[in-house]
Amino acid sequence: MSDDFVLPRISAFKRDKLGSIESRRIRRAGRVPAVVYGHEQEPAHVCVEDHDLQNLIKNRERVFEIDVDGQVEETMLRELQWDTFGTQVLHVDLIRINASERVTVEVPVRLRGTSPGVVSGGILEQPLHTLELDCLAHNIPDDLPVRINALEIGDAIHVSDVEVPRGSKIHNEGDQVVVHVIAAQPEEAEAEVSDAAAESGEAAESAAE
Template identity: 80%
Template structure:
């Protein structure tokens, strides 16, 4: 990230009244209820323009500034609550931060390529679909990409094999499996049966 990195800024509006009825009124006005917390300060109940928030999400901006009555704070999008169909945002949680400080976040794993082991009949298993990453707030990646195009049956990718942004680190044991390819269950059962069958010697 370059030194001239500039955060996006959106306007925020204080919410004096709380509750579901008031939240629905805010949404009808084209805004999204939100709460800002962290840095040892009291949580602040605010709302932000729906279009502003949608643009941030579309551009994958997780760290941005909010302007509340002239007071500007750096925040990070921590949680989004969607409606049942995943079409409309109902509420968001924002955490106060300093964009140059380190944060710990959950980042989704994105598998790339095709495993030759799967092509030949193996089964792909992914125990970890997201990873806990420690990094600078303005360097949070959209996802962690893992290539699986060399995985044969019996091969695994562990935490120690995962590449992360420079200066970042993962909060997982290095020997923990992220993704692996196993033999089909039918083959596993045949192997197990063969191993369990006692050897019979003719008298």
């Protein structure tokens, strides 16, 4: 990791008591219960200021430092638990890391552009919405952009076609389809199916008579 690379840092506070009642008390005080684990160390039960956590989420920061009574650890956001309405974070899981080490994370695929195949009547299908990326912890992208501007009917973009940040690699099989455009079912074929169904129904009624 370069000397000029600086991770964002937030303060964390040790939790001496556990349980749902204590967690509610912590939330009423404007903080969020959290657990820090990993690197073959005992899990640490802490809490962080809600506004600090919300700022990290808003800025899409996934790797940051936490300062617990002067002891600073590099961590990565592993899981957020939200309330029913998706407005309040109830709990957060953090994993200890070294920001210069490699991690494997699920990164969303973001389609960019308009497919000419869709414009001409084709149907866009996206079998893979996330990809498993191996990269440096401090270099996790927000998403993996996939441009579909050249996709005609019958064309596909495979995992091996997706561009990734320098030094990163995708664990998914290269021949897996990320997105493709298929031909829509011809109206004539649909009409034939409908006619055949109608004829079958008429024949059944005649037989019943």
